[in-house]
Amino acid sequence: MSDNADDDPAPAPGSARWWLARETDARPSRQRADGITLRRILDAALLVLQEEGADALTMRRVAERLDTGAASLYRHIASRDELVVLLVDDVIGLPKSNPIQATDWRQRLIRTARNLRGHLLQHRAVVPLITAAQMIGPSSMRGREAVLRYLLADGFDPETAIRIHMTVTHFTVATVQLESRLGARTASERSQLRALFAAQGEHGLSLVSDHAELFAAHESDTEFEFGLAALIHGFEHLRDPPNA
Amino acid sequence: MSDNADDDPAPAPGSARWWLARETDARPSRQRADGITLRRILDAALLVLQEEGADALTMRRVAERLDTGAASLYRHIASRDELVVLLVDDVIGLPKSNPIQATDWRQRLIRTARNLRGHLLQHRAVVPLITAAQMIGPSSMRGREAVLRYLLADGFDPETAIRIHMTVTHFTVATVQLESRLGARTASERSQLRALFAAQGEHGLSLVSDHAELFAAHESDTEFEFGLAALIHGFEHLRDPPNA
DNA sequence: ACCTGAACACCGTTCAAGT
């Protein structure tokens, strides 16, 4: 009789329903004879991703690293999509971030965002795989709790605190994500970029062409710091209750 | 003797070198007998994407729409990657945006960003395919020229203007991108989300659990407007020369 | 000269057959 999706037989990997089902089913999953575990699959997948690139992340290749066939992986995960979701959450949770010491909420927000950015940049390979759907896994939840704690302690009301947290987190992930496929820019790539901007004059885009040098010089580190500083300036106007 | 990549035989689709090579080779590409053109391929691809989803965007399926075989597409594009890059730039360029009327740079920035967001939301299917690499195609370049024009006219120095443009554009695209895989949230999905947040109490995350309702209620429209307002507040502090 | 069917080297996933 239900017309919602609560009884959908197969929730999409990464969705709230999927994570919930996962908590419920959290059976210890009796040790298999062959010694293959979810942990080993995730480790193997991360290695494939880092060493061979995104295109190489196939069930067959991961299985190869574990000296078995692709079919064997299906005893531990239901699909390749699940593997990706679990891998992303796993990597997001890796940094045993030492608690952030700072007296000021602005400083704590900035350091938290920089920590996340630094961590993501160290794991560039997984960044393109991150979607909002995956940012509700256990690792993301732990990060949320910590940020929420200090924003509330600093006098923000819960609604504003959550909005600030979401905005900064999404901004940080997104900045890394949009730059991740460009990779580290070589001098040659930068000069190609300058040439491309300069060439736009031929299509009547004189301003883009005139400032080709500045566009080519644009650094995503700078953009991140600039945007983060602007956001935090903006948040001060929205503080509640005002510090008067 | 060159140790840079300028003579790399096959630049990656979407890279500056690739776009540059495309401008140079801009031969009119003599009409084929069968009437298949790049234009028709892009239109067919967009239809496949919108009607059948991301997984259906295969060379075979696009070719089917044009009553031919996959091999025939390779006379017009070099690879599937090229198709995706061209499709994304094509869609970004679609809106014949009527020039934005506003007296204030803040208002113009806000309307430009909202226009872009609205346009992307109307073409959700292509959003996950956007990367920074594609945002240097001809359509993006045209948008850049327009934004740059009014920021410079409003007294920003070129470096700041470019930074503001890049930050707002990336923020806007990224916000849509992170939410795009969640799709329109149904009441059921929202209640699942609330349940997931509420369940975090069992893992010691009491703040996340206590505010489950607020997290589940979080709207990406609100986040977008909140972040955009905060960014623009922040930009005012960085204006150069100051309006004194 | 142009076009494309058929083939190649892959995929994710399933399941019958083995242990």
Added chain:
DNA sequence: ACCTGAACACCGTTCAAGT
């Protein structure tokens, strides 16, 4: 009962054979 080789239904891309 558990595991997995082999098969199925797909991919993107190539190229020899056709027109």
